[in-house]
Each structure stands twice: as C-alpha cells, then as structure tokens.
Amino acid sequence: MRALGLQAVPATQVLPRDRHAEVMYTCASIGASVETFALEIRHLQRTEVREAEEGSGRPEGLERDAHKRNPIKSEQMCGLARVLRGNLQAALEDVALWHERDISHSSVERIIVPDSLMLAYYMLVKFRQVVENLQVHPERMLANLDSSFGLVFSQPVLLALVERAARATRRIASCNATRCRRGRGALVP
Numbered sequence: 001m002r003a004l005g006l007q008a009v010p011a012t013q014v015l016p017r018d019r020h021a022e023v024m025y026t027c028a029s030i031g032a033s034v035e036t037f038a039l040e041i042r043h044l045q046r047t048e049v050r051e052a053e054e055g056s057g058r059p060e061g062l063e064r065d066a067h068k069r070n071p072i073k074s075e076q077m078c079g080l081a082r083v084l085r086g087n088l089q090a091a092l093e094d095v096a097l098w099h100e101r102d103i104s105h106s107s108v109e110r111i112i113v114p115d116s117l118m119l120a121y122y123m124l125v126k127f128r129q130v131v132e133n134l135q136v137h138p139e140r141m142l143a144n145l146d147s148s149f150g151l152v153f154s155q156p157v158l159l160a161l162v163e164r165a166a167r168a169t170r171r172i173a174s175c176n177a178t179r180c181r182r183g184r185g186a187l188v189p
Contacts, residue, residue, distance in 0.1 A: 017095045017105055020113065024084075024091035027116040031081035034127045038077035041130065045071045051141045055133030073130045080123055087112040 001008065044052040054071050090112050094105035145152055 014100055016100070017091070017097060020105075020109060021088070021091040021095050024088045024112065024116055027120040028081075028084040028088040030120045031084035031123055034123045035078050035081035038071075038074035038081075038127065038130070041074040041134070042071045042078070045069065045074075049140075049144065050137060051144060052134055052136045054130055055135045073126060077123055077127055077130075080119060084116055084119060084123075087116045 041052060041054065043049060045054065053069055054073055090108050094108055097105060
C-alpha cells in the first residue's frame with residue numbers, strides 16, 4: 001500500500017449490496033458464456049452429427065471404455081453454469097436490506113461469493129482443457145453439409161429470387177404508371 005500511496009481506511013459491512021450482486025452477475029455471465037460453447041460441443045458430439053468431440057487428453061490407446069464417448073466435461077459446464085445463475089439470484093435477494101443495516105445477507109454471501117468466484121475460475125480452467133483437447137472431424141462436417149443436397153446454400157438463392165422479383169415488380173409498376181398516364185389500363189402482374 002505504501003508503494004502505491006494508499007492508506008488503510010476504516011471499513012464496515014454497511015455498504016450497498018448491489019456491488020456484490022454485480023460481481024455475482026459477472027460470475028454468472030462467465031458461466032453462461034462457457035455454457036454456450038459447451039452446449040454446442042455437446043450437440044456436435046451427438047452420434048448423428050459427430051463433427052467434434054471431447055478428447056481425453058490422454059494418448060490414443062489409453063482410453064478406457066473407448067466405445068463410450070460422452071461429452072462429460074461439457075455436460076458438467078452446463079450444469080455448473082446453472083449453479084452460478086442460482087447464486088446470482090441469491091445475491092440479488094441480498095440487495096434490499098432494512099436500512100442498509102440488516103445482516104441477513106452475510107450468511108448467504110459467505111457461501112455464494114467465494115463459491116461463485118472459485119466456480120467461475122474452475123469452469124474457465126476446465127473448459128480451456130476441453131478446447132485444447134477437442135477433436136474435430138472435418139470430413140464429417142463435409143459429409144453433413146453434402147447430406148443436405150445444397151440446402152445450406154439456399155439463402156443466397158432465395159435472396160437472388162427475391163431481388164429478381166423486386167426488379168420485376170418495379171418494372172411492372174413503372175409500366176403501369178406510364179400506361180395510366182396515357183389513359184390505358186394497368187398491367188396485371
């Protein structure tokens with residue numbers, strides 16, 4: 001503190017609890033971000049998709065139960081994200097206190113603050129391992145794309161058709177305007 005020119009100041013437990021709730025929100029947000037990626041890995045590892053899968057982190061051949069390829073760590077990340085969201089709910093319940101002097105929050109905060117901070121850190125460390133050991137199957141990705149018979153390219157085709165129809169509609173509208181000015185009936189598109 002001396003090196004930074006800081007001095008200790010008296011502190012009490014009387015402070016707005018929205019600060020703690022904000023920390024809990026940050027932890028829950030980290031969990032939700034990890035969960036988003038973990039959920040996608042779980043989907044990609046499904047038997048009918050099989051585009052990516054969690055690796056074991058062990059050399060090939062050392063796998064026990066090699067026939068069981070469940071995304072265990074990704075499933076765990078999705079579950080732990082729920083715990084962080086639950087802790088956020090408890091932190092939000094702690095914001096409103098009687099005259100900012102009530103201590104009903106302290107028993108909750110003693111549990112959720114350290115647990116949430118450690119859990120968010122744990123999730124980041126474990127999910128990094130999942131990503132580093134992720135096995136990607138590009139040949140399966142191509143096979144899945146091919147199995148749709150080009151459906152993934154349908155949006156550009158649809159947009160081109162819409163643009164062509166819009167040009168045709170503008171052309172008909174222009175012709176109708178000209179025909180109407182000359183006293184002739186409008187064309188029916």
